[in-house]
Amino acid sequence: MLPLDAALFLSAILFVIGAAGVVVRRNAIVLFMCVELMLNAANLAFVSLSPYAGIDGQVIVFFVIAVAAAEAAVGLAIIISVFRHAESVDIRNFSLLRW
Amino acid sequence: MILRAQEAVEAAEIAGEFEPILLGLIVLLPLLGFVINGAASVFAARSHRGRPFAAAGHHDPSEEEAHAADHDEHPATYADQDAGGVPWTHRLPSFVAPGVMILAFLLALANFLGMVGAELQGPIVQRYWSWIPVGDLQIDAALQLDQLSMLMTLVVTGVGALIHLFSVGYMSHDPGYPRYMAYLNLFVFFMLVLVLGASFPLMFVGWEGVGLCSYLLIGFWFAEKANADAGKKAFIVNRIGDFGFLIGMMLIFVHLSSLTYTEVFERAPQLEYAGPVVTAICLFLFLGAAGKSAQIPLHVWLPDAMAGPTPVSALIHAATMVTAGVYLVVRSSTLFAMAPAASLVVALIGALTALFAATIGLKQWDIKKVLAYSTVSQLGFMFAAVGMGAYVAGVFHLMTHAFFKACLFLGSGAIIHAMHQALHATHSQADAQDMRNMGGLRRFMPITFATMAVATLAIAGVPPFAGFFSKDEIVGAAWIGSAGELPLSQASLLGVSGATWMGLIAILLSLAALMTAFYMGRLMLYTFFGPNRTGDEERRHLHEVGWTMSVPLIVLGLLSVVGGFFNVDSHIPVVNLFSPLAIGGDAGLHEWLHPVITGAEGVWAANTVAIAEVHHAAWPILLAILIGIAGLALAWLILKPETLGTPTETPAYKGDLERALYNKWYVDELYQKVVVRPVWGLSRAFYSIVDRGTIDGIIDGVVGRGAMLLGMAAGRVQTGQVNTYAFVIIIGVIVVLGAFVSLQ
Numbered sequence: 001m002l003p004l005d006a007a008l009f010l011s012a013i014l015f016v017i018g019a020a021g022v023v024v025r026r027n028a029i030v031l032f033m034c035v036e037l038m039l040n041a042a043n044l045a046f047v048s049l050s051p052y053a054g055i056d057g058q059v060i061v062f063f064v065i066a067v068a069a070a071e072a073a074v075g076l077a078i079i080i081s082v083f084r085h086a087e088s089v090d091i092r093n094f095s096l097l098r099w
Numbered sequence: 100m101i102l103r104a105q106e107a108v109e110a111a112e113i114a115g116e117f118e119p120i121l122l123g124l125i126v127l128l129p130l131l132g133f134v135i136n137g138a139a140s141v142f143a144a145r146s147h148r149g150r151p152f153a154a155a156g157h158h159d160p161s162e163e164e165a166h167a168a169d170h171d172e173h174p175a176t177y178a179d180q181d182a183g184g185v186p187w188t189h190r191l192p193s194f195v196a197p198g199v200m201i202l203a204f205l206l207a208l209a210n211f212l213g214m215v216g217a218e219l220q221g222p223i224v225q226r227y228w229s230w231i232p233v234g235d236l237q238i239d240a241a242l243q244l245d246q247l248s249m250l251m252t253l254v255v256t257g258v259g260a261l262i263h264l265f266s267v268g269y270m271s272h273d274p275g276y277p278r279y280m281a282y283l284n285l286f287v288f289f290m291l292v293l294v295l296g297a298s299f300p301l302m303f304v305g306w307e308g309v310g311l312c313s314y315l316l317i318g319f320w321f322a323e324k325a326n327a328d329a330g331k332k333a334f335i336v337n338r339i340g341d342f343g344f345l346i347g348m349m350l351i352f353v354h355l356s357s358l359t360y361t362e363v364f365e366r367a368p369q370l371e372y373a374g375p376v377v378t379a380i381c382l383f384l385f386l387g388a389a390g391k392s393a394q395i396p397l398h399v400w401l402p403d404a405m406a407g408p409t410p411v412s413a414l415i416h417a418a419t420m421v422t423a424g425v426y427l428v429v430r431s432s433t434l435f436a437m438a439p440a441a442s443l444v445v446a447l448i449g450a451l452t453a454l455f456a457a458t459i460g461l462k463q464w465d466i467k468k469v470l471a472y473s474t475v476s477q478l479g480f481m482f483a484a485v486g487m488g489a490y491v492a493g494v495f496h497l498m499t500h501a502f503f504k505a506c507l508f509l510g511s512g513a514i515i516h517a518m519h520q521a522l523h524a525t526h527s528q529a530d531a532q533d534m535r536n537m538g539g540l541r542r543f544m545p546i547t548f549a550t551m552a553v554a555t556l557a558i559a560g561v562p563p564f565a566g567f568f569s570k571d572e573i574v575g576a577a578w579i580g581s582a583g584e585l586p587l588s589q590a591s592l593l594g595v596s597g598a599t600w601m602g603l604i605a606i607l608l609s610l611a612a613l614m615t616a617f618y619m620g621r622l623m624l625y626t627f628f629g630p631n632r633t634g635d636e637e638r639r640h641l642h643e644v645g646w647t648m649s650v651p652l653i654v655l656g657l658l659s660v661v662g663g664f665f666n667v668d669s670h671i672p673v674v675n676l677f678s679p680l681a682i683g684g685d686a687g688l689h690e691w692l693h694p695v696i697t698g699a700e701g702v703w704a705a706n707t708v709a710i711a712e713v714h715h716a717a718w719p720i721l722l723a724i725l726i727g728i729a730g731l732a733l734a735w736l737i738l739k740p741e742t743l744g745t746p747t748e749t750p751a752y753k754g755d756l757e758r759a760l761y762n763k764w765y766v767d768e769l770y771q772k773v774v775v776r777p778v779w780g781l782s783r784a785f786y787s788i789v790d791r792g793t794i795d796g797i798i799d800g801v802v803g804r805g806a807m808l809l810g811m812a813a814g815r816v817q818t819g820q821v822n823t824y825a826f827v828i829i830i831g832v833i834v835v836l837g838a839f840v841s842l843q
Contacts, residue, residue, distance in 0.1 A: 022825045031821070095819025 006047035015041035028079045030087040032072065039068045117217030119244050122225050125206045125252060126242065126291045132199035132284035136192045140277035143188035143576055164262035166562040181277025185271075192280035193267045199284065200260035203291075205756070207252045214249055221245075221695065222361065224297050234355055243297035244362060247695040250494065251294035251426055254501050255419050259287050261651035262414040265509050269410055269516055277321060279408065286312035289677020290419050294426060298359045299348045303426070306344065306391065309420045310337045316415060317407040318493040331407035336400040340390015344427075347383030351434075363699045364433040370707045371441055373590070379621065381434055381441035385448075388424030392478045395452045399767055402473055405467040409512030412467060417474045417508050425478070425497050428485040428497060433698030437706075438487065439590030443600050446486025447592075450577075450607040453479030455764070457614035461621070462760035464751055465532045466511045469622050473558065474504055476611055480573050483604055488577035488587045488703075490696045491666075491689050496573055498688075499565035499662040503557040506655035510551035513644045513652065514626060517544060521640035529634070534622065535746045539631035543641040546649045548627050550656030555623050557659040559616035560727035563677050565662030571723045575671070577605035578719040584710050586703035605719075621738055673724075693726055 014037055021034030035054055043061045050057035086093045169451060209837050216463055222245035231238040263283060270279050286309055293305025310333075318330030352358050354376055355366045371375045388394070393401035404416045417419070428435055456475035462467045477500050484493035517540075518531040529536050541548035557564035560571060580588050580601030588598040643649070666676060666688035667681035684690060743749055752761040759765065818824075 019825075019829055023829065024823050026822070091821050094821060098817055098819030 002049060004052075008045060011041045011044040011048065011078070013041075014038075014044065026091050028091050028094070031091060032075055032079070036068060036072070045060055100171075113839045115430060117213050117219055117223070119223055119225065120209050120213060121206055122210065122242055122295070122794050125203050125210075125256070126288060126295060128199040128203040128206070129284045129287040129291065132195050133281050135195045136277050136281035136284055137240065139188040139191050139195075140275075140281050142196075143186065143274075143277050143536060146188070146702055147305065147477070153750045158572055169753070180598075184322050188277050188839060189271060193271060196280040196284055197263040197267060198262060200256060200263045200287065203287070204256035204260045207249075207256045210244065210561070211253055213247055214244075214246075219245070220693070222248075222297075222359065225319060226297075234613040236352065238298055238300050239532055240301070240360060241297040241359075242295045246691050246693075246702055247426070247429060247494070247693060248294050249735075250498065250692070251659065252291060254498055255287060255290050255294060257656070258418045258501050259290075259414060261654055262418070262509065264507060265413075265512065265648050265651040266408075266410040267503050269512055270408060272410075272647070274317065279316070282312055282315050283411070283414070286316070286415060286420070289500055290423075293423055297361075299351065299363070300358055302430075303341075303344060303348065303695050306387075306423065307341065309415070309423065310334065310341070310391070311419055313337075313404065313415050316411040317404045319411070326406040327402075329403040333404050336397050337390045338563055340387045341385045342395055343386025343390065343778040345387075347380050347387060350380045350383065354380075360430070363773070364431075367433045367698070368705065370437060372437055372702070373567070377434060378441045379437040381438040382444065382725040384427060384431060385441065385445050388445075388482075389448065390424075391427075392421050392424030392482065393452075393475050393481065394424070394482055395455060396446050398452060398456065398475050399770060402468055402763070405465070405471050409467065409515055410510060412471070413505045413508030413512065416471070418502040421474065421478055422481070422497045422501070425485055425493055427480045428482070429490045429494055429695070430679045432485075432696050433702060436702040437698035439591050439597065442486050442488060442587055443590060443592040443597055444486070445793065446483045446604055447600060448586075449479045449482025449484075449486055450604040451479070452476065453483060453611040454607045454614070459610040459760055459763050460618040461614060462752060462757050464513065464534050464746070464761075465530075466534050467508075467532055468624060469534075469618055470504070470507055470511055473507075473615065473618065474500075475730070476615060477504065477558070479611070480570060480608060483608055484573040484576060485686045487576055487580050487601060487604065488585055488699065489573060490699065491692045491734075491813075492569065492572040492576050494692060494782055495666050495688050496566075496569035498665070499569040502655055502658040502662045503554040504578050506550055506652060506659050507558070509648070509652055509655065510554065513547045513648050514540060515543065516644055516648070517547075517641055518633065521637040524640040525634070525636045527634060527637060532744065533746055534625040537626045537741060538629045538633075538640070538740055538743065539627070542631075544643045546643055547652060550652040550659075551627075552623065554657045555619045557662070560612055560723055561731070563663065563680070565659050567724070567727065568663030568666060568677075571674070571720055572666070572668075573721045574605060574608045574612065574723055576717070577601050577608055577714070579713060581605055582714070584713045586707045586710065586748070589707050609722065612723065613726045613730045616727050617734045620731040620734025621809055624738050624740045625838070629743065632743070632745050638704040671715045671720065673720040686774065692830050780833065782826075 007089050018034045018037030020042060021037065025031055025034065039044055043064055044058040046061050046064075082094060117570050201791040208308045222243050224241050224243050226239045228242040229237070229239050237729045263280075266280065266283065270276050273279060280643075289305045289312060291305070293302055293309060296305055297300045314330045314334040317333050318327045321330070335780025348358060349365055355363050357363055357366065367377070390397045399423065401416055405412055407416075435445070453476045456472045456479060460469050461477065462474035463472060474733060477496070481493045481500070484490070484496060504826065514537065515531050518537065522529055522531055553564065557566040564570075576585065578601075579585055581598050581604075583589075583598045585601070588595040588596070588601060592600060631641075633641060661682065664677065664680045664682045665681075666686055667677050667683075668686040668689065670686075671677045678685065752758045762768070
């Protein structure tokens with residue numbers, strides 16, 4: 001069995017990669033993948049802590065997976081409609097509602 | 100109704116007590132009329148919207164042009180059209196408006212008959228509900244019926260009913276007829292609240308209400324700017340007076356801690372006699388009275404008020420509303436008796452106004468303007484009377500003046516109506532109100548001529564007509580006072596004794612009476628005598644007016660004859676020749692009103708040296724008769740209506756004196772320079788410097804611009820880039836978490 005430290009360390013690394021991707025990348029699809037990465041990093045932390053903190057963490061993980069699926073569905077739909085409009089999924093096009 | 104009254108009389112004779120019959124209904128009937136006519140007016144405006152007859156108060160454009168020179172009459176727009184019949188909205192008010200007035204008058208008459216037969220122990224106060232209960236200030240919605248309010252109610256409803264009837268003939272062709280009748284009913288309602296209210300605030304409600312109706316009716320033909328301006332002028336000048344009324348009322352409450360009549364007049368003698376408090380109260384109340392009753396210096400609005408329909412001038416600006424100031428002084432007679440100096444001011448202002456307005460009346464060509472200045476002058480007589488403490492004489496003149504001046508105004512209305520129809524028939528643009536366009540009308544309008552002639556004799560003071568008794572009593576009181584035989588003769592103002600002042604007042608009033616007779620003679624000569632100047636074609640269209648208009652004229656003419664007999668005092672030489680004709684016993688009105696002025700008499704008895712006996716001499720009476728006849732005779736001898744031409748042929752004035760008279764002594768111009776322009780200048784200065792410069796400057800420059808700059812700066816943060824937002828969120832989370840960890 002892996003030590004807890006290692007699991008949490010991996011979770012932190014995945015989260016930082018995801019966050020950095022959200023800040024740095026411009027492609028909307030990639031942005032989404034980074035968000036998924038962050039969500040799953042959190043899932044990993046929940047799961048690895050559950051032997052110590054009880055079954056709640058594992059339950060939460062399922063909720064997160066469900067919400068992530070819904071978010072992906074809605075988000076991809078938005079991306080598709082933006083693509084139809086702008087012929088591109090570059091996130092810099094997504095600024096119509098600015099002042 | 101009459102039967103009930105008789106029952107009440109009989110019941111009262113048995114019981115010796117008097118219960119008012121449906122007192123509240125007298126007040127509410129005109130209000131009911133207002134509601135019905137108002138509804139009709141709304142319907143009329145809706146159902147005729149867009150059609151030429153429609154738009155109540157507007158005239159069709161061709162009419163407007165044709166009569167641009169006129170400032171009064173606008174007959175018939177729909178009567179000329181072939182529109183099928185009169186709409187119900189124009190039929191209904193003809194019955195409702197005079198109907199409620201006649202009912203109210205009958206009710207008032209029933210109450211009066213009941214009162215005559217009974218011993219009245221003090222005023223009857225009928226309380227309806229608690230109106231303003233605030234701490235010490237407890238004001239009830241209550242009506243007070245006593246001899247004074249009874250008399251005023253009779254005058255208001257009686258003369259009012261006649262004028263409503265006259266209005267049916269005069270106004271029924273006007274597009275705004277239902278609206279007119281609604282306003283007129285509303286006016287009577289407020290006037291009744293004014294005279295019947297049992298406290299100063301309730302009187303103030305009526306006071307403001309009649310002011311409102313006056314404004315609405317002066318500006319009735321508001322499509323012409325001059326009329327609307329006249330309404331505004333009346334309203335604004337009255338506000339000055341109302342300010343005085345309010346201050347007076349507040350002072351009364353501060354010092355006597357009540358505003359109900361019965362309590363105020365009971366406590367009034369507690370104040371210091373002739374002290375500063377009661378003098379201030381009376382002077383402020385008089386400011387209010389001067390505003391409403393058009394006394395110097397607030398007289399300027401009344402002549403302009405003639406812009407309204409003529410029956411309005413008769414009802415509001417001659418018979419009832421403008422006498423409210425006199426009513427106020429008589430109602431507060433206990434207070435005014437406490438303040439002899441203030442009373443002398445009232446008398447002096449009244450006498451000055453009487454003379455001043457009479458001089459202007461000498462040289463006006465507009466028939467209604469002559470009567471307007473005559474009204475101002477006669478109101479001056481009334482104030483002179485009540486100021487000298489001759490309260491009954493003032494009320495007496497108020498009553499007779501209501502009769503003969505209403506008759507004169509309605510007569511002038513009939514003339515204008517006939518003139519307008521004649522001029523309208525040929526589309527002439529001549530002024531229907533200018534006496535230079537009239538002349539010789541007695542052949543065409545015999546009833547109008549007869550009634551106006553009677554009223555003229557009455558106002559000139561020719562015995563035995565009404566004005567002789569009342570005006571003579573006022574001037575007689577002044578002569579008696581100058582002999583030191585009135586309580587106020589002992590007072591002093593500016594170091595001069597009351598007796599001396601009253602001598603001056605007697606001279607001023609005598610001169611005013613002479614001029615009154617002269618200008619009334621002039622009015623009659625120029626309108627009814629000499630050749631007709633209307634024009635050949637127009638002359639064929641001159642007709643006597645219909646019965647709705649002539650009946651009120653005849654009734655008022657009769658009242659102008661007999662009105663004086665209500666108060667024939669057998670103690671006065673010459674006057675006592677008419678004692679056999681006296682109505683209501685010897686000095687009937689004096690007896691009747693005596694309970695109202697006992698408060699004032701009590702004050703005099705406590706504070707002045709008793710006067711042993713009042714000597715009534717014969718010479719003031721003979722002088723008054725001489726003056727009245729001399730004025731008329733002078734007019735007859737000097738003025739030659741035969742040589743008078745139309746306005747184009749005869750200039751309005753010759754020489755400087757006539758010009759000053761024609762221009763009303765330039766009082767309006769003076770006020771324009773001294774009051775209006777400085778206020779305008781000040782307003783402009785405040786507008787540009789304080790409002791636009793300072794306040795707007797700060798708001799626009801500092802607050803507004805600052806907020807805009809801040810917004811623009813802060814707006815830069817919103818880049819529209821998701822990455823930036825995510826970055827900011829992450830930074831925020833790290834900061835919060837860091838703070839969380841480091842604080843633990």
